[in-house]
Amino acid sequence: MRIDLHTHSSVSDGTDTPAQLVAKARDVGLDVVGLTDHDTFDGLDEAVAAGERLGVQVVRGMELSCSRRSSSVHVLAYGADPASPELAAEMALVRDGRLGRLDGVLAKLAALGVPVSEAEVMAQVGDSPSVGRPHIADALIKAGHVGDRQEAFDRFLADGGPAHVPRYTIELERGIDLIHQAGGVAVIAHPWGRGREHLLPPKVLHTLVDDHQLDGIEVDHQDHDVETRRKLRRLADSLDLLATGSSDYHGTGKLDHDLGCNTTDPEVFDEIQRRLARADSSADRPSPPLDHEPNT
Numbered sequence: 126m127r128i129d130l131h132t133h134s135s136v137s138d139g140t141d142t143p144a145q146l147v148a149k150a151r152d153v154g155l156d157v158v159g160l161t162d163h164d165t166f167d168g169l170d171e172a173v174a175a176g177e178r179l180g181v182q183v184v185r186g187m188e189l190s191c192s193r194r195s196s197s198v199h200v201l202a203y204g205a206d207p208a209s210p211e212l213a214a215e216m217a218l219v220r221d222g223r224l225g226r227l228d229g230v231l232a233k234l235a236a237l238g239v240p241v242s243e244a245e246v247m248a249q250v251g252d253s254p255s256v257g258r259p260h261i262a263d264a265l266i267k268a269g270h271v272g273d274r275q276e277a278f279d280r281f282l283a284d285g286g287p288a289h290v291p292r293y294t295i296e297l298e299r300g301i302d303l304i305h306q307a308g309g310v311a312v313i314a315h316p317w318g319r320g321r322e323h324l325l326p327p328k329v330l331h332t333l334v335d336d337h338q339l340d341g342i343e344v345d346h347q348d349h350d351v352e353t354r355r356k357l358r359r360l361a362d363s364l365d366l367l368a369t370g371s372s373d374y375h376g377t378g379k380l381d382h383d384l385g386c387n388t389t390d391p392e393v394f395d396e397i398q399r400r401l402a403r404a405d406s407s408a409d410r411p412s413p414p415l416d417h418e419p420n421t
């Protein structure tokens with residue numbers, strides 16, 4: 126069983142449509158693929174339908190933009206109900222914030238001598254409901270200001286970079302609670318990637334497990350070197366956290382994140398499915414009427 130639980134389609138900042146992504150998952154021999162677009166569930170029905178056609182199990186996921194101490198923390202939600210009102214409302218605020226920061230970023234880019242227009246960015250966004258910095262990067266590439274997305278991040282768009290503008294995110298603890306409330310399983314994505322080790326030290330993860338029933342952490346991820354993975358795996362063992370592994374595939378939008386480059390152990394995936402089944406069976410449902418007469 127080959128299982129990759131973290132990927133992005135063109136419904137957020139990846140470059141394959143959900144159906145194309147699932148077809149590629151089959152081509153590289155994945156049995157299970159999780160689609161986890163940023164702050165939207167919009168690609169899931171298409172991905173699931175493609176999975177049914179192609180014989181790939183598609184896990185309904187989403188990567189929620191959270192933060193701790195004003196620094197971004199991404200939380201993967203598996204099996205969360207898109208109709209859960211509080212989660213849906215927060216996700217709408219996050220998506221509005223993505224759009225709302227665009228003017229500020231464009232003003233900064235213009236002042237830095239690399240102007241792009243809102244129309245040029247929106248041409249890259251296409252139908253995606255989730256406007257991301259990678260789309261701004263794509264507009265910078267198209268305008269000839271940078272060669273690739275990574276250069277756009279390194280020179281301008283990275284957190285704290287000269288054209289970075291913060292946007293609305295959900296407090297980490299609340300994000301985890303909202304995912305659980307929606308019947309989902311919550312796994313922190315790339316917890317120690319890009320210098321986040323100080324932001325999520327063992328003590329903090331311990332508290333998230335104790336007070337918010339955090340389910341897991343992504344251990345095998347391209348942003349973690351061998352030593353970081355080793356430390357995180359040990360930490361996951363000691364805190365009884367599920368340790369996942371995934372590609373964080375973005376199509377051609379992110380180099381070195383090929384589908385299936387990291388995978389999740391089948392036993393870990395089984396446990397995720399068990400927790401989802403449990404959440405499902407304990408969800409509030411209208412009770413059947415007491416005076417129900419069988420139809421004749």
Ligand code: AMP
Binds near residue numbers: 274
């Ligand atoms: P946003 O969703 O607009 O906050 O942008 C986040 C997206 O940009 C994610 O897909 C990240 O993988 C990517 N990203 C964030 N920081 C960097 C960075 N320093 N270098 C390359 N990609 C990045």
Ligand code: FE
Binds near residue numbers: 133163259
């Ligand atoms: Fe992304």
Ligand code: FE
Binds near residue numbers: 199
């Ligand atoms: Fe992420």
Ligand code: ZN
Binds near residue numbers: 133373
């Ligand atoms: Zn991701």
